[in-house]
Amino acid sequence: MGVVNVTPDSFSDGGSWFDRDKAIGHGLDLVAAGADVVDVGGESTRPGAQRVTLEEELRRVVPVVSALAADGVPVSVDTMRAEVAEAAVGAGARLVNDVSGGLADPAMARVVAAARVPYVVMHWRGHSHDMYSRAVYADVVREVRDELLRRVDALLGEGVDPSMIVLDPGLGFAKNPASLDNWALIAHLEALTGTGHPVLVGASRKRFLGKLLAGSDGTPRPFAGSDDATVAVTALAAAAGAWCVRVHRVAPNADAVRIAAAVRAARGAGPGSDGGEPRG
Numbered sequence: 001m002g003v004v005n006v007t008p009d010s011f012s013d014g015g016s017w018f019d020r021d022k023a024i025g026h027g028l029d030l031v032a033a034g035a036d037v038v039d040v041g042g043e044s045t046r047p048g049a050q051r052v053t054l055e056e057e058l059r060r061v062v063p064v065v066s067a068l069a070a071d072g073v074p075v076s077v078d079t080m081r082a083e084v085a086e087a088a089v090g091a092g093a094r095l096v097n098d099v100s101g102g103l104a105d106p107a108m109a110r111v112v113a114a115a116r117v118p119y120v121v122m123h124w125r126g127h128s129h130d131m132y133s134r135a136v137y138a139d140v141v142r143e144v145r146d147e148l149l150r151r152v153d154a155l156l157g158e159g160v161d162p163s164m165i166v167l168d169p170g171l172g173f174a175k176n177p178a179s180l181d182n183w184a185l186i187a188h189l190e191a192l193t194g195t196g197h198p199v200l201v202g203a204s205r206k207r208f209l210g211k212l213l214a215g216s217d218g219t220p221r222p223f224a225g226s227d228d229a230t231v232a233v234t235a236l237a238a239a240a241g242a243w244c245v246r247v248h249r250v251a252p253n254a255d256a257v258r259i260a261a262a263v264r265a266a267r268g269a270g271p272g273s274d275g276g277e278p279r280g
């Protein structure tokens, strides 16, 4: 999944694709680089971000979704608002990606249930302006899984088809970048893959990577400087069974996904597995 942020202020790509034509061109470039889906968002979720209005989000997102979809691109819409999801699906989006997992807008469940499109339910504890104050965990892996499963139950109760639900640990969202929160979730992805739902991982250019890769004076690595680290996380996540990775630079991550798939296939066919004859 390649990212197109139609925003002036996203932390990871700093407004590069705010212009509509540039956003559309970038989406097409991401597909050429190997993206299976292009995620179009009009609201920045960087730590501390304030919300945009509904009208502004619609104005940013819908024309880009519609142009890319008309070009045959599989488009996902990154939104917490039911009205934006509905308009984007009407404009051709094939997936709804909701960083709030349906918590920000009670109407979202009804919209995705009616649209019958895959729905990414991310772990979320509140809007970006104060999300770090909510990053308090006794056992981050268990709590994230349990909170996501509670969301799944609520969504099923509102008529969402379980086979349409994709789970996402929400790396960087209400996770302390200076703690092991994000790393624990990556290390124990099986807590989510074991639920039977496909899993999406969004590590690309996140603050916790820059923190890990800080210089000797403690200055975090700038966002674009963590692209290689993103590829490393992609390889690990894909090898652990992630269904999708959401990334800014598609080509090297697409390679990493293919490598992980080859390793998984070889593991399945290797000695002692059910997938093939023991060798040697």
Ligand code: PMM
Residues within 6 Å of the ligand: 003, 005, 010, 011, 012, 013, 044, 045, 046, 078, 097, 098, 099, 120, 122, 168, 170, 171, 200, 201, 202, 203, 204, 205, 246
């Ligand atoms: N991260 C961002 C935005 N949308 N969606 C999902 N499903 N998972 C994520 O981790 C995620 C997301 C923030 O990153 P950006 O500002 O670089 O787009």
